[in-house]
Amino acid sequence: MIDEVLKFLLDPWMWALTIISWSLAITLFVLWRERRNSYLVYSHLFFLFVPLFFFARALECGMNVLDGLLAWCTIMISEVLVKIIPFAIMLAFVFGYFIMPLV
Numbered sequence: 001m002i003d004e005v006l007k008f009l010l011d012p013w014m015w016a017l018t019i020i021s022w023s024l025a026i027t028l029f030v031l032w033r034e035r036r037n038s039y040l041v042y043s044h045l046f047f048l049f050v051p052l053f054f055f056a057r058a059l060e061c062g063m064n065v066l067d068g069l070l071a072w073c074t075i076m077i078s079e080v081l082v083k084i085i086p087f088a089i090m091l092a093f094v095f096g097y098f099i100m101p102l103v
Contacts, residue, residue, distance in 0.1 A: 032044060
């Protein structure tokens, strides 16, 4: 697990992606504070969590992680959970942008 985290942290492309993503998140947050549009909040949250998605994609699950009673691979479970976050944010964006004005 530590090797995979170090592999992610030492990759210059992941650093560039993280910096660009968080810069966009900060920019969208500042724009939201000025304009108060709901789609800016959801876009801000999307770009805030994009690095977590790519970190989850970088993880590799080996079944030798857990020995004994547990048969689940905790890395695989956490990877699935982190991959759900961008999908949930996109659904929230669509809901907030298209559905909420109708209510």
